[in-house]
Structures are given as structure tokens and as C-alpha cells.
Amino acid sequence: MTHDRSPSTPADRPPGPETLRGGPGAAKPDPILVVDGLQRRFGGLVAVDVDHLEVQRGSITALIGPNGAGKTTLFNLLTGFDRADHGTWTFDGRPVHGVPAHRLVRSGMVRTFQLTKVLSRMTVLENMRLGAPEQRGEGLLRALVRPLWARQEAEITARAEALLTRFALGRMRDEYAGSLSGGQRKLLEMARALMTSPRMVMLDEPMAGVNPALTQTLLDHVRTLRDEGMTVLFVEHDMDMVRDISDWVVVMAQGRVIAEGPPAVVMSDPAVVDAYLGAHHDAPLTGSLQEDRP
Amino acid sequence: MDWSTVLTNAATSLVGLQTIVYALAAVGLNLHFGYTGLLNFGQAAFAAVGAYGLAIVVASAGLPLPVGLAAGLAGSVVLSVLLGLPTLRLRADYLAIATIAAAEILRISARSSTLREFTGGASGINGFTEPFHDLNPLPPGTYGFGPWRYHERDLWVLLVGWTVLAVCCLVVWLLVRSPWGRVLRGIREDEDAARGLGKNVYAYKMQALAIGGVIGTLAGFVYALGQGSVQPDLYGTELTFFAYTVLLLGGVARVLGPVVGAAIFWVVLSLTDTVLRGAVDEGWLTFMSTTQVGQVRFMLVGLALMFLMIFRPQGIFGDPRQIALDAR
Ligand SMILES: Nc1ncnc2c1ncn2[C@@H]1O[C@H](COP(=O)(O)OP(=O)(O)OP(=O)(O)O)[C@@H](O)[C@H]1O
Numbered sequence: 001m002t003h004d005r006s007p008s009t010p011a012d013r014p015p016g017p018e019t020l021r022g023g024p025g026a027a028k029p030d031p032i033l034v035v036d037g038l039q040r041r042f043g044g045l046v047a048v049d050v051d052h053l054e055v056q057r058g059s060i061t062a063l064i065g066p067n068g069a070g071k072t073t074l075f076n077l078l079t080g081f082d083r084a085d086h087g088t089w090t091f092d093g094r095p096v097h098g099v100p101a102h103r104l105v106r107s108g109m110v111r112t113f114q115l116t117k118v119l120s121r122m123t124v125l126e127n128m129r130l131g132a133p134e135q136r137g138e139g140l141l142r143a144l145v146r147p148l149w150a151r152q153e154a155e156i157t158a159r160a161e162a163l164l165t166r167f168a169l170g171r172m173r174d175e176y177a178g179s180l181s182g183g184q185r186k187l188l189e190m191a192r193a194l195m196t197s198p199r200m201v202m203l204d205e206p207m208a209g210v211n212p213a214l215t216q217t218l219l220d221h222v223r224t225l226r227d228e229g230m231t232v233l234f235v236e237h238d239m240d241m242v243r244d245i246s247d248w249v250v251v252m253a254q255g256r257v258i259a260e261g262p263p264a265v266v267m268s269d270p271a272v273v274d275a276y277l278g279a280h281h282d283a284p285l286t287g288s289l290q291e292d293r294p
Numbered sequence: 295m296d297w298s299t300v301l302t303n304a305a306t307s308l309v310g311l312q313t314i315v316y317a318l319a320a321v322g323l324n325l326h327f328g329y330t331g332l333l334n335f336g337q338a339a340f341a342a343v344g345a346y347g348l349a350i351v352v353a354s355a356g357l358p359l360p361v362g363l364a365a366g367l368a369g370s371v372v373l374s375v376l377l378g379l380p381t382l383r384l385r386a387d388y389l390a391i392a393t394i395a396a397a398e399i400l401r402i403s404a405r406s407s408t409l410r411e412f413t414g415g416a417s418g419i420n421g422f423t424e425p426f427h428d429l430n431p432l433p434p435g436t437y438g439f440g441p442w443r444y445h446e447r448d449l450w451v452l453l454v455g456w457t458v459l460a461v462c463c464l465v466v467w468l469l470v471r472s473p474w475g476r477v478l479r480g481i482r483e484d485e486d487a488a489r490g491l492g493k494n495v496y497a498y499k500m501q502a503l504a505i506g507g508v509i510g511t512l513a514g515f516v517y518a519l520g521q522g523s524v525q526p527d528l529y530g531t532e533l534t535f536f537a538y539t540v541l542l543l544g545g546v547a548r549v550l551g552p553v554v555g556a557a558i559f560w561v562v563l564s565l566t567d568t569v570l571r572g573a574v575d576e577g578w579l580t581f582m583s584t585t586q587v588g589q590v591r592f593m594l595v596g597l598a599l600m601f602l603m604i605f606r607p608q609g610i611f612g613d614p615r616q617i618a619l620d621a622r
């Protein structure tokens with residue numbers, strides 16, 4: 001697939017991503033993440049095969065696609081939790097393929113997991129504190145001398161408590177994380193990711209299992225993240241939510257990006273509907289999309 | 295049966311050499327298994343490296359005691375790196391296999407006739423403790439009260455042993471309450487989550503392995519100095535598994551759990567031993583001989599451990615809530 005930079009986006013007039021023309025691999029005015037030729041196979045199965053993908057800085061981008069489309073695998077590759085067979089990608093202009101997961105986090109890219117990974121036998125507050133970056137007390141020798149890290153620990157605790165309150169977990173701070181409900185675990189994992197002070201958060205189905213009464217506030221939090229200048233890339237199956245919150249939608253099917261564009265445009269795209277319903281299971285999805293495009 | 299002997303033996307076991315040695319070995323394992331989730335089944339190897347390092351350097355090479363101690367500690371760190379480098383990136387069970395194999399390889403090599411010149415073969419090494427006893431500030435004599443009466447040499451060993459144990463517990467306490475310890479617990483709970491929060495999991499696991507191993511090596515020093523000799527078969531897999539028993543008894547991920555566990559373990563072994571022996575001598579037990587008592591008491595320990603796991607799986611000190619969460 002060729003990557004066609006849209007001629008309608010001159011560099012001197014950086015438009016919001018919503019005014020850009022869609023189509024797989026569409027260029028963005030100021031991408032924070034750029035992926036090229038990324039491929040991952042599991043035996044004979046090509047789980048991810050992305051020719052080109054850009055994620056606009058400071059936007060909320062939804063990644064949608066049917067089950068098994070390769071969304072989680074793509075997350076794993078980009079965040080260093082899995083190894084790509086081919087491909088390169090840059091974060092904030094720097095090539096980061098092959099960089100270990102923990103160093104990517106330190107450079108500002110954090111992710112959550114589809115299957116929540118709360119640290120069960122630690123309290124909610126300890127879960128949060130663990131997320132804080134550059135802790136002096138995490139060095140072996142300094143750990144022995146409390147005065148060296150006590151001040152920072154107090155600051156971290158204050159930050160953690162503020163976030164917990166924001167995520168409606170304030171009352172749970174001293175409970176073991178293992179005693180939280182499924183929805184609360186999702187909230188904790190997201191709050192904990194924010195403790196790393198990221199510039200880009202990648203959320204794998206953050207709303208799955210969260211009480212509907214709470215999803216609205218959670219959506220507001222996600223918007224707040226964007227307003228604070230963070231870039232959000234999230235996987236979600238709930239289309240209402242995707243329409244509601246995202247600036248841009250990327251659609252994957254069978255490992256490939258088959259469409260991208262503003263939510264309203266993408267969701268009325270017949271190729272996307274087909275991918276979800278599986279109507280043209282054997283037809284080349286990208287081909288049908290290109291035919292349909294004006 | 296002489297009940298005062300029974301009680302005296304139990305009282306000496308409470309504070310005795312074995313209690314110190316197994317408590318130390320378990321303090322190290324606690325850091326591995328209890329706090330980091332590392333399955334080290336070769337704690338005996340770390341103890342052996344300490345005991346043999348010390349004995350070989352002092353007795354065979356004739357070098358001073360501190361050199362022997364330094365050699366043991368250096369050997370311990372080298373062993374951690376050798377075991378950890380290839381396995382700590384893999385699933386937990388690889389470390390378990392590598393450590394148990396390494397421990398047996400070390401023991402069998404130490405006992406082989408090829409290396410007898412250095413290790414003394416099956417009979418081991420002795421005659422390396424004089425420099426240690428030369429440091430003893432206690433004048434010759436008998437010290438103590440009640441059931442606890444010791445000659446100056448034994449008391450010196452116990453004093454040093456308990457001091458080392460106390461310092462190790464203090465260090466572990468300082469470490470596990472720190473952010474460093476929090477990273478270890480994060481790794482124990484979910485390695486990927488810790489990695490996803492920017493922690494260099496591999497480096498932390500390596501540090502935990504090395505520190506817990508060094509504490510195991512200190513156990514080897516105390517054992518060797520207390521026994522006055524090293525023998526390969528004292529560093530077999532039983533040492534590791536008894537240390538795990540001690541850890542489970544006292545309660546995993548509790549700083550003082552191993553100390554309580556070791557004291558209970560050796561007091562119970564002493565009680566069952568003297569009581570059973572007495573009962574056989576008195577003719578109350580006719581179906582076994584005094585030589586079988588040694589085995590029977592370990593069967594009883596196994597049984598007791600089974601009941602402990604069924605009725606109090608968190609150990610004596612453990613937090614029952616943590617076990618409940620484990621089931622999820
Ligand atoms: N470790 C693995 N080994 C083998 N196959 C895998 C592995 N991980 C993922 N796959 C396969 O790769 C494909 C993509 O899986 P992935 O989990 O990325 O899908 P997804 O888009 O996240 O789906 P869902 O919406 O159900 O979470 C699937 O067919 C899956 O079976």
C-alpha cells in the first residue's frame with residue numbers, strides 16, 4: 001500500500017486532524033507516533049501488517065476493529081512488549097523500535113492492558129505509587145536511607161491521592177487491589193498509568209466492564225488528558241463511545257489498517273461495516289475501500 | 295523419660311546454630327520468593343559457596359579469615375549472575391530448574407575425588423576456624439543460665455550468628471519498606487505491569503537474587519564456623535527445602551517470619567526426637583527402634599506442614615487476606 005500524503009494539507013496551515021482526508025496511512029500535521037512497515041506473524045498467521053500509520057499529537061485516536069484484528073498485538077509491538085518481525089516506528093521523532101518496554105515508558109509512552117494487571121497483593125495506593133517515575137528510593141543503596149526519599153514519597157503520595165479521587169477510588173486507597181471489582185481495576189490501571197506522567201497513553205479497552213454511570217466521567221477524564229496536551233490512543237468496541245470522544249478513528253481488520261478518518265466518515269464507510277459484519281470475508285478489504293472512496 | 299532433658303534440648307534448639315543457619319537461609323529465600331516471586335531452589339548452593347569459599351581459602355590456601363569471607367561473598371555474587379543472566383528473562387520455572395541443578399552440581403563436585411585436593415572430598419575440610427575463635431573476646435569459661443549454658447567458643451558462634459541474623463533482618467526490613475521493595479512486590483504480582491510502569495524488571499530481579507543469595511552465603515559462613523568443618527552433604531537439597539519449610543511456617547513476605555519459623559521448626563524437631571527416643575527406651579513404643587526415630591520425626595514434620603498449609607496457609611505471621619486474594 002502506498003502512503004499518499006494528502007495534498008490538501010499545506011504545512012503552513014496546520015489543520016486539526018478532523019479536517020484531514022482519511023484513508024489508510026493518512027498523513028497528520030504533527031504526528032507523535034509514526035509506524036512504517038510493521039509486521040508480526042504467529043506461525044502462518046499475520047497478526048499485524050501495518051504499512052503506514054501516524055497518530056496526531058494531542059488528539060484522541062480510537063483504534064477499532066473486529067476481534068482478532070490485531071489491535072492488542074499492535075499495542076504490544078509499539079510498547080516493546082512483543083518483538084516485530086519487520087518494521088520501524090518513531091515516537092516523538094526518535095526511532096524506538098527495539099527499545100525495551102520500560103525505557104519507552106520513561107520516554108513518555110505508557111499503556112494499559114486489555115486483561116487488567118492490577119497488583120493484587122498490594123494496596124491501591126501502593127499500586128499508584130509504583131507508577132511514579134524516577135523515584136530516588138528505587139535505587140538499592142538509597143533505599144536503605146529513608147530521609148533520602150521520604151520527601152519525594154510524600155509528593156508521590158499526594159499526587160496518587162489526587163488521581164485516585166479523580167477516578168472515584170479515593171475511598172479504596174488502603175484496600176488490596178485484588179479486592180477491587182473488574183471496573184475498578186480498569187480505573188486503577190488507568191490512574192496508575194497516569195502516575196508515570198506520560199505524553200502518550202495507549203488504553204486497551206479502558207471502558208470494558210466499567211459501570212455505565214462511571215463511563216461518562218471516565219470519558220471526561222480522557223478528554224481532560226487531551227486538554228492537558230496528552231495524546232490518547234485507545235482500543236474500544238463500543239461505537240457510541242468512539243463516536244462521542246475520538247477525533248480520529250483507525251480501523252484494523254486481519255492485521256491491516258483498512259480505513260481511517262474522522263469518526264462520522266469512517267463509521268459510515270461500507271468497508272468498515274463489512275469488516276465488522278464479516279460480509280466480504282474473502283474480498284481484499286483495502287481494495288473495496290479504495291473503490292468506494294470518491 | 296527424663297523430661298528435663300527434653301526441655302533443655304528444646305530450649306537449646308530454640309537459639310541454636312541450626313536455627314540461626316536456617317533462619318538466615320530463609321531470610322534470603324524470603325527476599326527471592328516472598329518479595330520478588332523468584333523460585334530459587336538452590337539456596338544450598340549459596341550456603342555451600344560461603345562455607346567452601348571460607349574453608350578453602352583459610353585452610354587450604356592459608357590466607358586470613360577476611361580473605362576467606364570476601365571470597366565466599368564474591369563467589370556468591372558470581373553464582374547469582376551465572377544463574378540469573380540466562381534465566382531471569384524467562385518464565386519463573388527456568389530459574390527453579392537452573393538453581394536446583396546448580397546446587398547439586400556444586401555438591402557432587404565438592405564431594406568428587408577429583409577435587410579432593412581442594413574440597414576434601416566426601417569428608418570435607420576442617421581446621422579453618424581458629425582465626426575466628428582468636429577474635430573471641432570472651433575469656434574461657436562457662437556462661438549462661440537455666441538450660442542455656444555454653445562454653446566460650448559455642449557462645450561466641452551463637453553471638454556472632456544472632457548478630458548477623460539481626461543485621462540481615464534489619465537490612466531486609468529497610469529494603470522492603472522502601473520504593474525499591476515496592477518494585478520487587480510489583481514484579482512478584484505482575485512482571486509485565488511493573489515493566490509497563492517503567493521499571494527495569496530484569497535488573498531488579500538480578501539485584502534481589504544476588505542479595506538473597508548473599509544472605510544464604512552468610513548462612514553458610516555461620517554453619518561452617520559453628521560446625522568447625524564443611525561437609526558436602528550438609529549442603530544438599532534438604533537444606534533448601536527445610537529453609538522453604540521454615541519460610542512457610544513463619545509466613546511468607548514477613549520480615550521476621552523466617553526467624554520465628556526456624557525457631558519453631560528446630561524446637562519441634564528436637565521435641566519429637568527426644569520424646570520419641572525416650573518413649574522407645576521406656577518400651578512405650580515397640581514398633582520402632584531409636585535409629586528409626588530420625589526418619590519418623592521428619593514424617594511428623596511433613597504431616598504438620600500439611601496441616602499448616604490446610605488450616606493456616608499464610609503461616610504463623612502471614613496476612614490471611616493476602617492468601618484469600620491469591621485465589622481471586
Ligand atoms: N501470542 C500469540 N500467539 C499466537 N497467536 C496470537 C498471539 N497473540 C495474538 N495472536 C493472534 O493474533 C491475532 C490478533 O490478536 P489480537 O489480540 O491482537 O486481536 P485484538 O484485535 O486485540 O482482538 P480483541 O478485540 O478480541 O481484543 C489473533 O488471531 C490472535 O489469535
Ligand SMILES: [Mg+2]
Binds near residue numbers: 072073114
Ligand atoms: Mg485485544
